Amino acid sequence: MNKYLTVFSFSPVQSFIEASRKLKDLFTASYILSYLTKETAKDYQDSLVFPMEVKDDSNKANWPLANYPNRFVILTEEKVDCEKLKENFNNAWRGIWEKVLKYLKDKYENFPEDQFKLHVQNYFQTFCHCQEFIDRDKWKQLLDYKEDDNEDYGSNPYVYTYDIAERILGSKKSRRFYKPLFDKYKHGDHYPDGCTLCGERLHLALDWKELQNKLPKGYLAESEKLCGVCLVKRLAWDEVFSAKNQSEVNFPSVEEVAGIKFKKAFIDKLEKDEDLQKSIENIFELLPSKFKINTNPIFIKILEEDKNIPAIDKFASFVNIDSEVFRRFDDEFWLKELEEEYPEEIGKIKEAFNKLKQLFEREDLKGYRHRNAYYAILLADGDDMGRWLGPKKDFRGEELTDEFHKNFSKKLSDFAGSVIKDKKMPFLPVYAGGDDILAFLHPLDALDYAYEKVEEFKNTLWGKGSMSAGILITHVKSHLQMALKYVRDLEKKAKNFKRISQKGSLCIGILTHSGNFRSVVLNWEDLDTLKKLIEAFKSEDLSSNLAYTIREIKKLTDKNVIGSMLKRYFLRKSVNPESILSLHEQVFKNFFLDKHEFLASKALENLLDALYVARFLARNVEGFENVQGV
Ligand SMILES: [Zn+2]
Known part of the structure; x- marks a missing residue:
């Protein structure tokens, strides 16, 4: 019997999510993406190889968590019509924007419908490839292998089919076509400027003051002027999804x-x-x-x-x-x-x-007295996904088969499910699916929570799972869109460090109210040292006056001199020299010596950044540990 493997994905995703002014925009964007995937694959629920549905029997407080990634893989006995899948996708998206459009037309006379449609109809691009099963010979022929390679990927055709399907989808994505929008609409004599949220398209040509007055309070902020896509995002929760789910959700700030x-x-x-x-x-x-x-x-x-x-x-x-x-x-x-x-x-x-x-x-x-103005965003994602599902056996320890792939997807969805069900930690998940987590937390919980999830991920994937993560700690008045970009960069830095250090990594950044930004990169095993460092600053065992020390150390190049200079700083104020010396040793080793191999001259900066981040968390974020239970 013939078999077919179909891979589907769409874009853009990151820019759609990141163009968010408040948490509600972010949730809605994330939810829309998840919804679109689910709807597109709706006729093939039983054929999914990836993702597996995330079972959420606890239904955490009816929280509408997004958990479908923006891609899926299906295995069928009949050829799948990619055009039909694309149609499903477009229908699902149209189902959302048409409701928003109708709502807006009811509220606002002469709503610029054509311009709105120009924006939303040209927004997403879908990519799909349906691959008939092939064997190794056909695979080599397709890839134009001139000589015989020695790598043995096994005899199961799944590995060759999946590899080719992903390659073809990848090439379709890289050939994607950017259609310029001929957006010539104007309001009166005025041509609109860029959308104040995404800046990617012009804002709709209408009287924004008037629209703001006609919409419920809070829908549009003063001076906000949005494009069609951002307006759909802003309104979709209240006007589309909350009616559908029959649940009121209060999005926190x-x-x-x-x-x-x-x-x-x-x-x-x-x-x-x-x-x-x-x-x-x-x-x-x-x-x-x-x-x-x-x-x-x-x-x-x-x-x-x-x-x-x-x-x-x-x-x-x-x-x-x-x-x-x-x-x-x-x-x-x-x-x-x-x-x-x-x-x-x-x-x-x-x-x-x-x-x-x-x-x-x-x-x-x-x-x-509550004075904490900082919160944390955690963005974590699984390492080595390409190796887990690549043709080579060595990492996985077995051939890639459809059973393995399904089982792997199941493990990932179990993990995402556990993130949703987890009630121990005060956190707010935005997205948990595939191998990704995006969550908002109190800064003092972020480190422990991330560590716990990483351990869980490791165990979920047969003790071999690894995650890398970015954690941004930032001020409540920071621009959310900017904060999301920062945390994405931190995650990338962690991924890069994972690549060179071969160990799951974490990058923690602090973005202050005044816009100062510092970040430190570490492996998960260094986290304990960082926490001890935070404690030492908190108990004032370490002087929080770092500026002078940092200036002095920065000039140095000799490792030994740096070490002794740092030791002097550690001992300056300490009432407990023994423990502070052992902390000094760990800090110097974990953040400088061990990192030198990978960061070279930047290792010193990383050491100083570790001190900065630890001091910041100790001094600027109140945890009320001392009053708990009093
Ligand atoms: Zn926009």
Whole structure:
């Protein structure tokens, strides 16, 4: 019987996801991509070799997590019509944008429908190849092998078929055709500028002030002018998916990610103090709606975890106050901004803020002051995917067969499923599928969480799985789109380091509010040393005044001199010389000596970056460990 292997993929993906102003854009973009793959492959659910459906029986708080990658592989006995798959894809995409278009036409007279269609209909490109099974001879013939190579890939035709199918798909992708858009639409006499979100297309030719007024609050920000694609992304959740899933999802802000540890610690306090509960309720009443949020269900689960309280409802007022209020109630600069923005409500705002000031002057609440403005984005993906599914046997230890490929996909989906089900860690997954994870976390959880997942991934793939990851720690006011680009770069750096060091790697970057950026690259086994370093800064066993030391060390080239200079710095303040000396040794070895082979002259910079990152996490991110359980 004949057999066919079909590979399908589409693009763009990264730019579609990254053009996000808020978390909701990112979730929606990710969800749309996942939805498109699922819909395209819908007639072939039983024939999928990759991906396998992610089983999520726990259905984490009804969280609409995206978990289909932007490609799939199917194995069939009949030839698959690639045109039909492309049609499925286009229908699924049209199903989304048509609903958004209809909604917009109802809201806005003379909506520029033609320009909108020009944008959305030309956005995605699909690639598909259906390959009839071939054997080794045919494979060699197709690749034009002149001489006999000695590599034995086995006798199963699957390996040759898959290899050829991927090669042909790859060449189709590289030949993809860029169609310039003839976007000549204008509004009145005005030609539009670039879309304020993606910058890739012009924004739609319409009166944006008017559209903003006609849409529900929060759909469009002041001065936002979007292209058709970005407008679909912005509206698709509310106007397409939430109706379909019949579920309301409250997308949290990054401010809530940064504030999660504070809220968790403070609930413990509230539980034991009814007067405090009343004060907070009173403050809640005073605050205008701008400062009230609908807490996301995953966050509620995180807040409820390990607690005896029956439901978070009891503390709803507290939980639903925007974390920014607790972080900035004594920020005069913010108050000035609010004064201009909310002239009518400023009296009540001031009253509420003053009450908070008084409250947090209480001796027993001093340790609870929330000041953390940083959150983390984790982007991790599996290493060696090409080797796992390549023709060579050595890495895998067996021939590549369809059973192996299916089993491998199943393992990946089990892993993605475990990411979704994991309730131990306070994190917010955006995407978990294929061999990728994208999640938002509190910075102090990010390192442990990433490490835990990497170990799990290793075990999932027969003890041989390896992941590399980028973690960006950044300010809540950083541009999300920029932050996503940074974390993508960090992941790439980690991947590069994995390639040269042959070990799963991690790259941690700090992007401050003022735009300073530093990053350190390490192997997973060095993480423990980094954590000890953070602890040493936290306990002030290490002086946080690094500037002078760094300036001095930077001038040096001799390894031994660098080592002794660093030792002097470590010993300067320490009250515990023995432990600090052993830490010095580890830091010097893990971040400098061991890395020298791969980073050469940049190893010194990496050492200094490790110190910077550790100090930053110790000094700038509050974890409330000291008040927990008090
Ligand atoms: Zn755009």
